[in-house]
Amino acid sequence: MTTNPHGRKTQGTAPAAGLIPVVAPARPNKAARNVLRKLVQGEAPPTAPMNIVDRLAGSPYANFTIQVGKAEESARKTIDFALRLAETMFRYGAGALEVETSIIAVTAALGLRNIEVDITNQSVVINYAPRDAVPITLLRVVRSWTNNYAGLVEVHELVTDVVSGGVSRDEAYRRLDVIVKKPKPFPRWVVSVAEAVFAAAVVGVIGGTGFGMAVSFVTILLAGQLARVLGRWRVPDFFITAISSFIVTVVAVLCFMFKVPLSPSIVVAGGILLMLPSGRLVSAVQDAINGFPVTAAGRFLSAFLTFGAIVAGISVALVTSALLGMDRLNVAEPITGSLPLAVALVLIAVATVAICIAEQTARRLVVPTTAVALAGYLVYHFGMAIGLGGRFAPAVAAIVIGILARVVALRLGAPQLVVAVPSVIFLLVGLSIFRAMFVMTLTPEDSVTGAVGIFNALIVILAVAAGVVLGDNMARPFTRSDGQKDRRRNRRR
Template identity: 30%
Template structure:
């Protein structure tokens, strides 16, 4: 193909890869490094890219006396989809290893984004229900609390799914989900049943918080992408505000009709409750990963990491260490081990860290702050504001702890002098070190030679015919797990 046509196709391919990564929650630094690595591996070393929260732009200028070629792409939707994220991550690595040329890579990317998931939507709803049940178990709820949290989660997921099909903004979806959870709990409180409905509301708050991208926003801020960080944090704050509005509205309506919903009080933690917390956190983390279409092979490691992290957080909180510091230390452990675990299981570290910290999201602090604010007294209002500030500090501690763990883990994994220095920050998506060659080398020649060899193998019935490695190590299209 001509050089201009190949340049246009390369820029378009890099932009499409960046769109998938950015919409799945990858940091702007990771997306930038991945796009530049692909362009340089395909022979265009003068490529540059610019990323905002809603658009990507990539340009290439061969020499100063020639006009640059500029391509842009809009990020149309933002859905956590770790199946597509993992497959695209594998595709990037295949291109950088020169196992795929541009034509093959574009064809495989088209298959990835156009192929549906390997699990039905009702199974995803069941996973959200299992996640809420795990959080309720983690909070010490009995069987009735677990069942009610499960049923509330099903209602919330189906309600938000219907609203999403009508293209309702995420803020209103969060308001509706939190309001539905609170009203269901209020109905249960008005019934003769003896249920601690405060635990049900808290479990559903954690479910709604699970998709909020605080970590991506903080990662962008720490790595110097302040515009993208500001947009992501604004989106996260708006989504959290929707949860607060929904819960507070439900609590106010319950007070009007005379239904009292108690304030949650975690109380003393004994050995038995610690065991339930660990089991519940493992279930919640694995269920969230399943609901986000993570490959099946990573679910058990995520559950184990989340269980250990919850044990660390609980043990540190007992001697009197502040909650933000205890969960921050546990999140540091998650970031520290996620890099090695993700490498062994062939998934991006982002899949592991986001799923493993879900059980430690500050649902308790948010609910406690809202119930105190709803009571209206001066002392209650002060304690309520303090609880809300604690919730914000816990969210920041989780994101900062994970990123710090990644900073430490990646230099320990390899030699410090080989660190990528062009872009600051650890890599949560994409290869850590890129092996590419300058234009004029034998890279394209060897790549075409490998393609011809694979085609000859295909004619002979060889197992390596496609040259594309998916989640399960087989030919494309691959299915995770």
């Protein structure tokens, strides 16, 4: 028994004389240890798999309602519905991320967990593997595409209703059948005229005269009708694009033969504007950024095959004209022109309305999409004016478009890409790639210049696509209040 300095008696053996007393180690601080563990390990184990429902974070379907019922017994029907939904969205032009989040939200809302989704460029695979049960794996291949943004908006509304718990699976099946069979908002002849109007308006923006706009209008009408005839004959898209670009170049050659005061590059640029896969390139980069490299690679390959078809058709026309004794035309020269800002804004508005009609956008979204495009063009115009350059100014404009597109689209009950894609068309990222590929094809001595041009164009495309995705993510705090209201309204049942 020993006495401590405070006079309290403690049990133990007194240290021997001349030896240093042994002090008992201090008890570790549990709170400090927990904080240190969190700093080192994080909230979850570093190797734990990600829950697939976590993919819905930040999407419009983050607050879903689970419909409790005999989900396991009807799993096959639920997966069939999800696959048909995904196929419809792909056919109407949705991106891979939009399709994946819709599948996850619908299956989770209808009571199915343990779902895995695999999406490629034209196929969707859903695997359902519950414990102690036979797994189900179904595949759906998308073999056709069509422009139908209005249908995509209705599909988005259907998914939202299913996720909120207000629509059963059978009712969702019926509504999807109605959407698929519903006619598009604009007839075919209106779409043909809108495509020609779009080309004419953009020719005016890039520096063409009124006569050049008229020639572009007629050329697009001619090429569009020929493309539709070839499409009914089941001719592959590659050859349809090549033949259409051949016709456009023949028009340019005829204008040159008859001394028409019009630049051949204006005629060709106006004729191939709608053939350029600018939107597909932007979508490919977005898929790559969002974590779908296989889908992005497929879209990149498809886009560059389209560029190859355009260059092939133009090259054949130019070589044929040279064999007939005509001078070789330079159809890839840069087009420079400056318009007053007010005139440019009018032409941009006309072009955006036209491309919305060509994409079969819902009528209620045409005016908001045009407003977003005008805002983006103003940012691009003033960015170029203050010296941001041809690479950074499009990126800043794309960020603004991404923010506004998400806010406007969610307010109107539509997916973001329905507003964002038509709004970035005015950046014309496809023209620079076309010029670079044309230089590499017909002028081998300038192949280095063409390669540098392709590299610069890809940088701009990456900047535009990344800007749209970044703007979409930046706008999430502004749209979170709607999600919180949905969370209060939705109840698990």
